[in-house]
Amino acid sequence: MISNDNVLEVQDLKTHFYTSRGVVKAVDGVSFALKRGEALGLVGESGCGKSITCFSLIRLVPRPAGRIVGGKVLLEGEDLLTKNEKEMTKIRGKRITMILQDPMMSLNPVFTIGEQITETIRVHQKLGKMEIWEKVKEMLRLVRIPSPEVRMREYPHQMSGGMRQRISGAIALSCQPSVLIADEATTALDVTIQAQFLSLFKEIQEQANLSMIVVTHDFGIVARACDRVAVMYAGKIVENAETRELFNNPAHPYTIALLNSLPKMEMKVDTLYSIEGQPPELHALPPGCSFAPRCSHVMEICQREYPPQKEVAPGHFARCWLKG
Amino acid sequence: MEHILTALPWARRLTQVRQILRHVPVVSVLILLVFIVFGIFGNYFMPHEATKAHFGDVLTPPMWQEGGSAEYILGTDHLGRDILSRIIGGATISLEVGFIVIFFAGALGVVVALLSGYLGGRIDAVLMRITDMFLSMPFLMIAIVLAAVLGASTKNIIIVLVTLGWAGYARVLRGEVLRIKERDFVLLARVARCSKTRIMLRHIFPNIVNTLVVLGTLQLGQVIIAESSLSFLGLGVPPPAPAWGSMVGDGRDLIFSAWWVSFFPGMAILFVVMSTNLLGDWLRIRLDPKFRQL
């Protein structure tokens, strides 16, 4: 399973939150691998631990409540979890980076666009002022910002949402990272802008042979942008497969339910399918399979024990007793 | 187990209550409770009459010091009045002044904020200019002039503090009203042709109560301090009434020889004001996370 073209490998990652109501196991034994040039979709309902997984990868779990309690995060063979804060600062933004959810909020309102890109380059690379300037222009051009010389001197509030998100992208790409995490990067944009942004990134990703983790709750995006999909439920990856394989042969009842809940062209509005019940509260998980209370195929064993991971087809893994 | 627990409604309610009271500043609440109980039932707790002078026992130190006696636990002042009793009696005055001022200043502030924020236009312009005017006047200077005009009495202190206190509420609450005015339920109520008065009272007012409560709690401490400042300048609650401010003021001349005269009322002010501030902070976080400008 471990192969050398894996840029990022996550093994049994556990991130817990210690609150007054108990321990919240937001990420509870997540493992996956990301190949060079691959785009992995991380899908799940809100609150299932997708974002926390991403922040765990770059070691920015909200302190002091959150703590990474176990596992390994191997970036090009180095375990990030053993690094100290100073070393991490040098890795973040340079080798692994992230685009945040809300483009309106993720740029600092009081600095110019130019400054915000510049400083990223400045802390990671030893370049002259002019070189940085040139690089910034190049990055802006890369993300298709018209007249970069002018835009560089402007403030975030002077730009549209789509443009701002592309600038976030430019910041993320400015140091040629190996891994880019896009955390719901398009959710806040409207549909046409979303499409533009996605195709731009797909293009950049292919050109630069960049590895990407695309966090989303939208299978449409997955279908368009991702090579593989990992489905998360209650802090665990319940299914992980190539995109096409997953769409065609979903193995886990949760994945099936998710796919069914997508509106399809031929479906009438009133038959729109939804998953019954609420996602479980992470601080009080049932002892067995966490999806059991909502599962239509629930068996006796599901209440008792969590299913182990099984390879249901080559490269297609799932965690469900049904596939036992 | 978990299932059983969640099945019982009272248990669930208990959890909810626990949730609401999470991180409540217990010490502050206790101090304030004692303060309020003393304020209302003070007469039953006083070892002596608060204004009763004992000329034979002038400036008795607190009981643990040499020369102190258990008769006067915290000692006596320059007229031989029992300091503990006066502090308990002072709670009544502080409570009275504090709450009445906050109530009336708050009420006036709410009315102005509602009228100004909701009706807008010329009324807003006029009311806001008046509010500005009151906000830009130097507080203590005007308070002193007002106190000099009205004369020193508890009633007049309340008038002075209300006159100078309402504008702060009006300013902050008006902002809230402007925000809430644009919310859907107000627009709906408008479409449903509710009267303006009804919209203001039934739809907008309940939504600014949180802010009002937070502001009021934080102001309680400020009112007590303001009252004590005026008393310090001889324009506060007139003697022999045991106002904490005047007690510290009385004792300030004796600070080198009889520290307890001003120390204990000073501590009473410290504890109550600190508690109201802590409680106010807590309320602010619980009730209105966005509100933090004060």
Place this chain on the structure above:
Amino acid sequence: MANYILKRLWQALICLIGISVIIFFLSHLSGDPVLLMASPEATQEDIEELRRTLGLDKPLYVQYWVFISGVVQGDFGQSIKWSKPCIDVWLSRFPNTLLLGSAAMAFSLIVGILTGVLSAVKVGGWFDKFGKIFALMGQSLPVFWVGLMLILIFSVNLGWLPTSGHGSWKHLIMPAFTLGWYFTAATTRLSRSAMLDVLDSEYIKMARVKGLPEYLVIMKHAFRNALIPIITLAALNLIMLLNGTVITEVVFNWEGIGRLVVDAIFARDYPLVQCCVLIASMLFIATNLFVDILYAYIDPRIHYH
């Protein structure tokens, strides 16, 4: 921008006229300076004569007109008590107030912002707890009590600092601390909450994601954004300090505006009271305007129309 400033100036003018009316009638209601000045053996005629020389015999609205038309020409009238133009008296005291005010301000800003920022960075740590208690005490203790305790400790018992008056930097320490502590409290609390607010925001996450070192994240990205509420508060504090802080000035015998006004009020020196209150209000309004304009420089999102 120019339009905005014009509009604000117009509003300020209305505001000041209102204040002048209020303070004029209030102070004239408060009593009669003539009786305080007159000799105990003065007869009714002497008193009337004194009243005439002071111009206090005319109807109130005439006196108001005389007063306000003087103010428009920059003349605040003659102080009854000092027999000098009010503005001269005010100016003679202002440097002292400015000195004490700036010292207290510097203290409160340095200590307050530092404590607030550090508390916010390490929420719940010992520094946060200590800072909170320090801030709360500053806000909850009566100023004169603090002042007297300082005198007791540092002047009488230790003999390190002079009790009162002014002259050297040593005279400045205790009053500046007493005053500063009170203002530190609010500054600390506000810096802390503003910083917490900012530190919670997406762009701070973004700055960390970008791999910026922590000091840059806090000092550059967070602090600059937290500065806006802090500046508002600092400006308001400054005005309170410049208008004189009666109680500290009384305790430390500091010859500032605060004591001047209190004495003027007790002496019913109307012109001086009016002058000081009006100038105080003007300073307040001007500072507010200045701060609003300053915002536009700190926060590029703000535009005035």
Place this chain on the structure above:
Amino acid sequence: MKGVKLAVAVGVFALISVFLVSYSFSAETGEPKGKFTYVSPSGAWEFKQIDPHTIVGSSAQEPSRILFDYLLYKDPDGQLVPDLAEKWEISPDGLKTSFYLTKKAKFWDGTPVTAKDVKFSIERCMRPELKFLRGGQLRRTVDRVEVVNDYHVDVHFKQFDPAFIDVVAEYLAIMPKEYTEKVGDDGFAEKPMGSGPFRLVSFRADAEVIAEANTNHHRKVPYIKTVVLKTVKEPATRLAMLKTGEADMIFLFPGHIPEVQKDPGIKLMWTKHAFLRTLIYYDMGFPDEPSPFKDKRVRMAVSYAIDREALSKLLYGAVEPWGSFLAPYHPGYDPSRTPDPYDPKKAKELLAAAGYPNGFDTVFTGHITEPTLWQATVAMLNEVGIRARLDMPEAGTWARYCTEGKFRGIGYGAGPWWAGRGPGSCLEAHVSGFWAPEGHPYPELKESIENLNKAILKGPEEEAKAARAVDDLMLEKWTRRPLLFSNVVFAAGPRVESYQNIPGQYWAFRLEYLKLKQK
């Protein structure tokens, strides 16, 4: 030639040396030495500028007293003694007072003090725009001032003014005519010049006066070189200054007396009998309004209900029980007039007899400067059933009460603070004018005061008799009741060796007689 030159040089050198040595010798023995700092509270009307004729308040005298000379002066027994005037005479009809000036007195610039300066000063005081405290009185009574020769000046009166001599001794500072006319009033206020025992060095209004010994003073060259007069309002701050040595002498807050007594280095210095506190029955001034105080028994009950000894103890002797309207230094004072005893039982009986067995409600107006005293008094009154609400307005409100006739019930009868003066003006103050807002319905009282004023011209014995008559009448009528005599207390630090004061005049020091300890 050479030898002559040398001899001259040596001679000159020797002369200079001798001169220098003798000079330094004299400096060691007679020159003023040391610095003395006095700190007093400041009222609302303290000194604003050093022009003694514009002082409008009561206790702003300290700087003028040391910078200027007056025609007359008071000795430590309170008796008038010559200062600029070597001699003074009042004509038998009281319409002319002559002053014969000393020839030794000089202003700081060396010009002699002459009759024209006196005339100028008196006339200047009468100018209404200067708002001189006693200007009205002078305008009413003074007819003209006549310069007889350089050292003899006569003041002619329209009517006899018994208080004129007090004005002369207390307020009428003599200013240089030529200098003042040259620099103008404003110029004088900027840079004053007098002839007093100290010369002005610097002045900050309401804060500080620094003065240096005037070595040419005609009466007494001071022992101390530098005097610093400071104003500090907070009593505790003043005490702290004394303790730290920043001040040599302070005006002491009575509550600090026990604290000061604990410190062996600090001495208490009393100015006894500075002002009389009386009980005042305001309702007596309103004949149409019913009031319990119209009954003499009720007025007596009030007095018996007050424990004067306890009040005196409460203020550590800063007040003493008193039973007369006269002070010990007044002619006619009778020490057998003892204060009313403390007898609450009798007070209750009197109240019951007057028809108030359960007491009644009233107001007690006290002065804000002495809250302790009046709080205690009210507590005592409440004990016997006179349920008084305490009202303590500050000075401005007090003045407003005066104009609006708002005083009711009972109160602290402000005896005049100039108790050190002749009995005439002191007693009169209890009957009419500023200090008697209640007014008095007793014509016989006014008559007997007029008798007293006339008796002043007839010699001390007549004056004493007349003063005693007024005192008797007032005591008999119970218009007011003597309560306490206030003693002003100062505290002096270890450096002060001796100090002279004037009874009853706490603001007027004889700083030129103050001695500091030599090290």
